[in-house]
Amino acid sequence: MELFPLQSFLLLILLISLSLYLYLHFFDSSNKHKHTGFKSYPILGALPGFLKNRHRFLDWTTEILTSCPTSTGIVNRPIQIRGVITANPANIEHMLKTNFENYPKGKRFISLIEDFLGDGIFNSDGELWKVQRKTASYAFNTKSLRNFIMENVRVEIESRLIPSLDIAAETGRRLDLQDVLERFSFDNVCKLAFNVDPNCLGSGGGGKSESTDFDSNLNPDQFMHAFEEATTLISGRFFYAFQFMLKIKKFFNFGSEWRLKQSISTVHSFACKIIKSRISDEQLEDHQDLLSLFIGIPENTNSSNFLRDIVISIILAGRDTTSSALTWFFWLLSSRPHVERAILNELEMIRVRNGKSIGDIYDLDELRDMHYLHAAISEAMRLYPPVPIDTRECLNDDVLPDGTAVAKGWLVTYHAYAMGRMERIWGTNCREYLPERWLTEDGTCRHESVFRYPIFHAGPRICLGKDLAYIQMKSIVASVMERFVIDIQDRDTCPEYLLSLTLRMKGGLPVSVRRRRFNIVEDLKAMLLEIAGVYATHALRQSNKIAHRHARYVFSTTCKCSWFEEPLDFVCGVLLSEKCNC
Numbered sequence: 001m002e003l004f005p006l007q008s009f010l011l012l013i014l015l016i017s018l019s020l021y022l023y024l025h026f027f028d029s030s031n032k033h034k035h036t037g038f039k040s041y042p043i044l045g046a047l048p049g050f051l052k053n054r055h056r057f058l059d060w061t062t063e064i065l066t067s068c069p070t071s072t073g074i075v076n077r078p079i080q081i082r083g084v085i086t087a088n089p090a091n092i093e094h095m096l097k098t099n100f101e102n103y104p105k106g107k108r109f110i111s112l113i114e115d116f117l118g119d120g121i122f123n124s125d126g127e128l129w130k131v132q133r134k135t136a137s138y139a140f141n142t143k144s145l146r147n148f149i150m151e152n153v154r155v156e157i158e159s160r161l162i163p164s165l166d167i168a169a170e171t172g173r174r175l176d177l178q179d180v181l182e183r184f185s186f187d188n189v190c191k192l193a194f195n196v197d198p199n200c201l202g203s204g205g206g207g208k209s210e211s212t213d214f215d216s217n218l219n220p221d222q223f224m225h226a227f228e229e230a231t232t233l234i235s236g237r238f239f240y241a242f243q244f245m246l247k248i249k250k251f252f253n254f255g256s257e258w259r260l261k262q263s264i265s266t267v268h269s270f271a272c273k274i275i276k277s278r279i280s281d282e283q284l285e286d287h288q289d290l291l292s293l294f295i296g297i298p299e300n301t302n303s304s305n306f307l308r309d310i311v312i313s314i315i316l317a318g319r320d321t322t323s324s325a326l327t328w329f330f331w332l333l334s335s336r337p338h339v340e341r342a343i344l345n346e347l348e349m350i351r352v353r354n355g356k357s358i359g360d361i362y363d364l365d366e367l368r369d370m371h372y373l374h375a376a377i378s379e380a381m382r383l384y385p386p387v388p389i390d391t392r393e394c395l396n397d398d399v400l401p402d403g404t405a406v407a408k409g410w411l412v413t414y415h416a417y418a419m420g421r422m423e424r425i426w427g428t429n430c431r432e433y434l435p436e437r438w439l440t441e442d443g444t445c446r447h448e449s450v451f452r453y454p455i456f457h458a459g460p461r462i463c464l465g466k467d468l469a470y471i472q473m474k475s476i477v478a479s480v481m482e483r484f485v486i487d488i489q490d491r492d493t494c495p496e497y498l499l500s501l502t503l504r505m506k507g508g509l510p511v512s513v514r515r516r517r518f519n520i521v522e523d524l525k526a527m528l529l530e531i532a533g534v535y536a537t538h539a540l541r542q543s544n545k546i547a548h549r550h551a552r553y554v555f556s557t558t559c560k561c562s563w564f565e566e567p568l569d570f571v572c573g574v575l576l577s578e579k580c581n582c
């Protein structure tokens, strides 16, 4: 009896405290999110917003960062985990360079993917990372590796990529360009990492299937699929709203965690087999790949697991990045005939200067001379960065240059995708695809600060494969564009993206391919259509009837397509006609 009033009293106190807490938190957060960006709720933090916008995570976070005064937002995740997302170049310089030691990958990131990557360069900090970085930087900068890369790219283009596009052009078969490019880069990076040719493009991309270096028990697609599955499932671990759910799945080893274990085991056992045979290979110096370089360095421990981890890290780092960049590039190009023409003109100029013909592979110096192409690819990555966000963990309390306080243990993410859409960085036309913004007056491609354009990361951990990536991407684009026209059916609808470690296109990029005809009639036709386009634009802007008549005349003498009278159809007609192949 006596206890009852005490219980009621305690309950009352509890209710009052809870209401006060909820009120203060709501009141507090509704005011605070105006400055910190992300609306926060008691206990749940920003989770409701995240769940509502999960399918458009990058655009949602971009909108919020754009509204923040310094392009930096604070995110309260459920159960008091806090973090910062920033698109501010000064903050990025601080975390990736000036105060590098304070922003490692961190235990949380490392523990999420260590069953796949072990202590590999991509997944380690401190001394473990430094040792691998030193070895890998040395290897990436050797002349022999550069030649090896050039040769691999040449072989892959000539014997697989071009034949598979040729077949598609001949048969009219539609291709998933993203898949073709992913197969290309997987073949390429496996050659680079351990001189193994999985022949994924030859076997599944429509080209000829050749003999491979693979063990007969493991077909090429199996290894690629195991790698792909492991990467997809492991990146899914980052998007759990509640990490304890992942822990339960891991503990009981069911669902995606069970599948992940199987695919990791396939990848690991394959890599170990190659490593063992290479270590005992007496002709080690005949191999020029990274694994052989690592084995050949005397001070290396050469433990099988060390080598396995570094090789798998490199395959992961180089696998989907170039294919992601080129998939978005080809989509952007499909609705910009003037950019396509500028690239073709540049290629022609280089061919004429060096006495080359269409189909010859370009050497390093010629690739370096492709400034417009370099600009066009860099611009595509500005809008669609292959690694759209990247996260570090704060080691000790700190204050970022824009004044944002960061506490020990917070996750700090830089948002390269949002940065490409910031007027503060790129001006009012930031959302437009304009390769010209990269060109200097003399037509060379200008250098951009890595902190405004952190596509390849920055500071001591800057991407090691940047040069290799440009070699690969420019060689592919030049060879494909010279010989083929890529038709993308739905080119005016922006494809949806898939959130994984890299920015992939949801559903791939279905295309059809035509052989490009290079003759004087085609060139003349293209030129006349350009002229019709200029008249048409003038006619529309100035309501100029004479320009309209000229456009109509030039168009109808060049093209068999029907003409349009209405102003809007009129422009569409001319724009379409630029691609017209009648």
Ligand code: HEM
Residues within 6 Å of the ligand: 121, 122, 133, 136, 189, 192, 313, 314, 315, 317, 318, 319, 321, 322, 325, 385, 386, 387, 390, 391, 454, 455, 456, 457, 460, 461, 462, 463, 464, 465, 466, 468, 469
């Ligand atoms: C367009 C292509 C590429 C882009 C945009 C790109 C971007 C990046 C980014 C953002 C990072 C930092 C990741 C992190 O630490 O969280 C990185 C690291 C790295 N990249 Fe690339 N990359 C590309 C191609 C390649 C290629 C082809 C290779 C080599 C095969 C490569 C090798 C590496 C390595 C080894 C690291 C780890 C460096 C370290 O932690 O010290 N990358 N890259």
